[in-house]
Amino acid sequence: MARPTAAFAIAAAFTFAAPACAQPAEQTEEQAMAEAAATATATKVFQLPEGSRPHDVAPAPDGKIWYTAQRQGALGILDPDTGEIRQVPLGPDSAPHGVIQGPDGAAWITDGGQNAIVRYDPEAEEIKVWKLPAETGYANLNTGAFDGDGIHWFTGQNGIYGRLDPKTGEMKIFKDADGRGPYGIAATPAGDVYYVSLAGSHLARIDRETGEATMIEPPTRDQGARRVWADSHGDLWISEWNSGQLSRYTPASGEWKSWKLPGEAPKAYAVYVDERDIVWVSDFGANATLAFDPATEQWTRYPGSGPEANVRQVLGRPGEVYLPESGTDRLMIVYTSSQR
Numbered sequence: 001m002a003r004p005t006a007a008f009a010i011a012a013a014f015t016f017a018a019p020a021c022a023q024p025a026e027q028t029e030e031q032a033m034a035e036a037a038a039t040a041t042a043t044k045v046f047q048l049p050e051g052s053r054p055h056d057v058a059p060a061p062d063g064k065i066w067y068t069a070q071r072q073g074a075l076g077i078l079d080p081d082t083g084e085i086r087q088v089p090l091g092p093d094s095a096p097h098g099v100i101q102g103p104d105g106a107a108w109i110t111d112g113g114q115n116a117i118v119r120y121d122p123e124a125e126e127i128k129v130w131k132l133p134a135e136t137g138y139a140n141l142n143t144g145a146f147d148g149d150g151i152h153w154f155t156g157q158n159g160i161y162g163r164l165d166p167k168t169g170e171m172k173i174f175k176d177a178d179g180r181g182p183y184g185i186a187a188t189p190a191g192d193v194y195y196v197s198l199a200g201s202h203l204a205r206i207d208r209e210t211g212e213a214t215m216i217e218p219p220t221r222d223q224g225a226r227r228v229w230a231d232s233h234g235d236l237w238i239s240e241w242n243s244g245q246l247s248r249y250t251p252a253s254g255e256w257k258s259w260k261l262p263g264e265a266p267k268a269y270a271v272y273v274d275e276r277d278i279v280w281v282s283d284f285g286a287n288a289t290l291a292f293d294p295a296t297e298q299w300t301r302y303p304g305s306g307p308e309a310n311v312r313q314v315l316g317r318p319g320e321v322y323l324p325e326s327g328t329d330r331l332m333i334v335y336t337s338s339q340r
Contacts, residue, residue, distance in 0.1 A: 042335040045305045046078060048085060054324035054331060056098045056143070056313040058107065061122055066107050067324050067331060068096035075099065075107055075120050080333060090118050091129060098143035098313070103150055104166070110141040110154050117144070117154060117164050117171075130164055132156075136173050142183050143227075143313075147208050148191015155182035155195050161204075163211060174211050178202065184227030184271075188234040188251075196225035196238055203228065203238060203249060218247060219256050227313070231273045239268035239281050246271065246281050246292060261290060262299055272314035272321070274336065280321055282311035289314065289323050289334075305330050 048054055052069035060066045060077060067076040073094030074087040090096055095113030102108045107120040111129075115138055119128045132139055139156030146152055152164045159180045162173040176182050181199030188194070193206045195213075201222050204213040218225065224242030231237060236249040240258075244266035247258040261268055267284040274280065279292040289311050291300040302323070304311070310327035319337035324330075 043302065043332055044080070044335075045330050045332045046080070046083065046085075048076060048078070048329045048331055049087065050329055052076060052087070052329050053326050054329065055096070055326055056315075057322045057324040057331065058099045058101050058315050059317040059320075059322070060101065060107065061105050065322055065331065065333075066099050066101070068099045068109060070095055070097065070326075073113060075109060077122075078331060088120060088125075088127070090114070090120075090127060091116075094118075097141060098154075100144055100146070100315075102146055102152070102166070108144055108146075108152055110144050112139075112141045115139055115141065117141075117152065119166075130169060130171060132162070133171065133173060136160065139173075143185050145185045145187045145193055147187055147193045149208065151208070153185060153187075153193045153195075153206060155185050157181060157183055157198065161185070161195055161206070161213065172211060174213065176200065176204070176213065177215060184225070184229075184239075186228045186230050186236070188230040188236075189232060190234055192234075192251075194228055194230075194236055196228045198224055198226050198241060201225055201242070203236065205251075216249065218249070220245065220247070220258060223247070226269055227271045229271050229273045229279075231277045231279070232275075233277075237271050237273055237279050239271040241268060244268055244283075244285065246279065248294070259292065259297065261286075262301075270311055270314040272316065274316055274321060275318045276336070278336075280314045282314060282323070284310060291321075302332075302334060304328070305332055 053071040054067040055070040057067045065078045069076045077086045093113045096109045096111045098110040109118040111118045117130045140158045142155045144154040155161045164171045178200035181197035183198040185195040203216040223240040226241040227239045238247045245258045263286045265285045270282040272280045282289045287304040289302045306328040308327040309325040311323045321334040323332040
């Protein structure tokens with residue numbers, strides 16, 4: 001049984017500047033500042049252990065937050081009410097990438113260093129590790145998602161995607177048709193699973209019964225699809241690293257629509273759709289995370305807490321959005337309601 005260490009003091013937390021809204025060219029600076037102040041949302045930033053390099057983040061039970069401390073081989077646990085941080089060592093050579101909360105309330109981690117799927121039980125404080133089959137080789141595991149049947153699907157950037165049945169421990173590995181590139185993965189409200197390929201620049205829908213993936217080509221060539229998330233309608237939102245676009249794919253019609261991120265040289269990394277169907281996308285080029293309202297096609301900008309904050313994943317729970325800053329060893333919470 002692995003127990004969390006308690007070596008870290010209460011995290012330093014501080015409120016951050018109000019977000020800025022992307023404005024039409026004819027709007028004055030004073031008007032823009034006034035609107036930004038009117039729409040200001042509370043934010044708080046927590047300093048995490050130095051060198052942790054938080055990569056992905058997920059809501060944990062009891063209001064806590066999980067993050068993967070990629071460079072320290074651990075799962076971090078932050079209590080935003082007290083600021084307390086604990087880190088759970090995940091095993092030899094661990095370098096965790098993705099983390100999500102499973103339907104069982106546990107943390108499910110794609111661990112590239114161990115070439116394994118790792119489960120952390122927060123009640124028993126136990127770690128369980130499922131190694132990929134030896135013949136798979138090094139997969140460079142990235143992210144995971146649960147389908148409507150409770151099966152855990154995951155991606156490996158070295159050209160694979162796979163499934164793990166938590167009840168039996170059975171694992172199957174599949175090869176992406178384009179080879180290297182599978183990265184982001186997400187489930188729709190109906191329980192279907194899609195992933196995107198960064199190197200292959202495509203979206204793929206997985207047949208949950210056979211494991212076969214059907215390639216769906218976006219209209220923009222070589223766009224570098226990095227992450228994917230579903231909204232409440234089952235539409236897929238995709239962050240495109242190479243093109244600097246946010247794109248939406250509607251499975252029911254096969255329609256695509258794309259929006260260029262504001263700024264001169266956007267680099268879209270993470271994407272997440274909150275409970276209001278507001279789409280969040282991190283932009284390495286602007287050192288900011290943007291909230292996009294599809295109804296108005298307006299952007300709201302949340303600057304990083306320091307230079308090169310590098311938010312690699314976004315997730316949250318109703319009323320809260322989590323931005324792990326891998327470049328600053330910080331975690332920013334954006335409160336989107338008056339609950340806090």
